[in-house]
Amino acid sequence: MTRGEHWVxxxxxxxxxxxxxxxxxxxxxxxxxxxxxxxxxAVVPNPVARFPRARGGELGLDEGLALADAVRGAPPDAAxxxxxxxxxxxxxxxxxxxxxxxxxxxxxxxxxxxRRAGRPIFALVVGKAISGAFLAHGxxxxxxxxxxxxxxxxxxxxxxxxxxxxxxxxxxxxxxxxIVPATARDIVTFxxxxxxxxxxxxxxxLAPSSAERAAIVRALVDxxxxxxxxxxxxxxxxxxxxxxxxxxxxxxxxxxxRAWQS
Amino acid sequence: xxxxxxxxxxxxxxxxxxxxALVDDFVEFLDPFARVSSPHLAAxxxxxxxxxxxxxxxxxxxxxxxxxxxxxxxFLGGSIGEVGGAKIAATxxxxxxxxxxxxxxxxIRLQEANLGILAIAEICDAIVALRARAPVVAVIAGRVxxxxxxxLAASLCSHIVMTEGARLGLNGPDVVEQEAGPDEMDxxxxxxxxxxxxxxxxxxxxxxxxxxxxxCAALAMAVRAxxxxxxxxxxxxxxxxxxxxxxxxxxxxx
Numbered sequence: 195m196t197r198g199e200h201w202v203x204x205x206x207x208x209x210x211x212x213x214x215x216x217x218x219x220x221x222x223x224x225x226x227x228x229x230x231x232x233x234x235x236a237v238v239p240n241p242v243a244r245f246p247r248a249r250g251g252e253l254g255l256d257e258g259l260a261l262a263d264a265v266r267g268a269p270p271d272a273a274x275x276x277x278x279x280x281x282x283x284x285x286x287x288x289x290x291x292x293x294x295x296x297x298x299x300x301x302x303x304x305x306x307x308x309r310r311a312g313r314p315i316f317a318l319v320v321g322k323a324i325s326g327a328f329l330a331h332g333x334x335x336x337x338x339x340x341x342x343x344x345x346x347x348x349x350x351x352x353x354x355x356x357x358x359x360x361x362x363x364x365x366x367x368x369x370x371x372x373i374v375p376a377t378a379r380d381i382v383t384f385x386x387x388x389x390x391x392x393x394x395x396x397x398x399x400l401a402p403s404s405a406e407r408a409a410i411v412r413a414l415v416d417x418x419x420x421x422x423x424x425x426x427x428x429x430x431x432x433x434x435x436x437x438x439x440x441x442x443x444x445x446x447x448x449x450x451x452r453a454w455q456s
Numbered sequence: 457x458x459x460x461x462x463x464x465x466x467x468x469x470x471x472x473x474x475x476x477a478l479v480d481d482f483v484e485f486l487d488p489f490a491r492v493s494s495p496h497l498a499a500x501x502x503x504x505x506x507x508x509x510x511x512x513x514x515x516x517x518x519x520x521x522x523x524x525x526x527x528x529x530x531f532l533g534g535s536i537g538e539v540g541g542a543k544i545a546a547t548x549x550x551x552x553x554x555x556x557x558x559x560x561x562x563x564i565r566l567q568e569a570n571l572g573i574l575a576i577a578e579i580c581d582a583i584v585a586l587r588a589r590a591p592v593v594a595v596i597a598g599r600v601x602x603x604x605x606x607x608l609a610a611s612l613c614s615h616i617v618m619t620e621g622a623r624l625g626l627n628g629p630d631v632v633e634q635e636a637g638p639d640e641m642d643x644x645x646x647x648x649x650x651x652x653x654x655x656x657x658x659x660x661x662x663x664x665x666x667x668x669x670x671x672c673a674a675l676a677m678a679v680r681a682x683x684x685x686x687x688x689x690x691x692x693x694x695x696x697x698x699x700x701x702x703x704x705x706x707x708x709x710x
Contacts, residue, residue: 288705296611296693389574454514
């Protein structure tokens with residue numbers, strides 16, 4: 195069982211988990227946390243998926259649409275919890291021909307429009323969060339938590355691809371990451387950009403203790419009560435962390451806001 | 457004697473020429489004299505550019521004051537980093553009467569990886585917010601086309617205008633070949649790539665809305681027509697419609 199599936203089950207219970215309609219690689223679970231309704235959504239591998247390039251848990255044509263429908267079709271009073279464990283998008287000829295950008299855009303559209311209509315959207319990063327897959331599943335959430343664990347990884351390309359593209363050795367890639375933290379892959383460095391609202395320690399991501407689970411549930415329930423699930427992505431820039439690490443972006447935004455007023 | 461106007465190629469124009477062609481009274485924000493460039497490139501041994509490859513400002517379209525954005529495909533493949541991404545997001549967030557975005561981009565700038573992805577998430581949200589109250593018109597008519605995370609941003613726009621020579625997709629042919637092998641996609645087979653992802657095909661599929669020739673005046677007309685169109689249904693993002701087309705994709709090559 196992958197981290198994504200495991201955490202859907204851990205948080206909402208084995209009995210709640212079902213496959214999205216016709217798409218077994220998208221798991222949907224409806225349940226309650228502390229008495230309030232939640233829908234958790236995750237992408238998992240499907241070795242017999244009809245599109246072979248999306249069998250390893252990648253976001254492919256079917257997965258993007260199933261996510262969009264799961265988000266839009268959630269019970270009216272449910273908050274959404276995107277469980278993020280996505281190695282990337284599907285790389286395939288058939289995908290590009292059919293318009294993979296639209297499948298992922300449909301998911302972005304669903305998350306953003308539901309959030310803007312007032313539905314609280316949360317994300318919990320429990321594994322990989324790579325590139326277009328993270329844009330389509332997680333980054334439109336108003337609140338993002340993550341496990342502080344070496345298996346949690348945020349980047350725009352799989353590590354092996356970065357090495358191929360840049361022709362750099364792993365040591366060189368690691369050296370650059372110390373100078374340009376944006377190229378690092380670990381969650382602690384990513385959290386310094388202000389995009390992660392809470393980090394959770396778990397001794398084993400595939401076997402969290404009941405106390406570890408309870409801490410995450412408490413944080414989710416608390417964040418929902420405080421209305422944090424409907425914040426826009428740009429509000430991440432208002433954090434103390436972002437003021438320290440995203441000063442160039444804040445400066446540009448400030449100057450353009452003033453240019454609009456003049 | 458009839459005066460036959462010589463077409464002026466949009467693909468060969470600079471980003472500022474492109475915006476001056478597409479909107480009236482373009483005024484640039486943070487022009488090169490503001491010296492706003494990326495602080496992250498020197499560490500990679502790259503030279504920064506004094507607009508970070510993104511030109512933004514305000515202009516007028518059909519009587520409305522709009523945000524105007526053009527990405528410079530000639531600078532690091534039109535890639536989006538922290539500064540360029542912030543320029544786009546901030547311009548869209550405060551645009552009073554809609555926006556025009558000329559995409560020419562390979563997506564997130566690898567050298568600014570996670571700051572680029574955060575910026576694109578903000579850009580996507582800004583488009584969704586602005587689109588609800590005014591048109592956001594995408595033009596994809598440059599040499600690079602529109603790929604990566606920015607293909608999601610383009611797909612969220614109210615209208616997409618493309619030229620036949622432009623391409624739109626999530627993963628560029630080089631990336632697909634690299635990740636999946638040359639049997640999956642031959643990045644050198646240019647006719648096949650255009651047949652699959654070029655402007656004519658995207659318009660035929662309904663993934664883009666209008667096809668225009670590679671001519672500044674013709675594209676400006678197409679943008680005005682798109683801006684004035686009442687239809688804001690975003691049929692292209694309908695999951696029901698997309699599912700039917702993906703089912704058909706299983707049947708074989710288009």
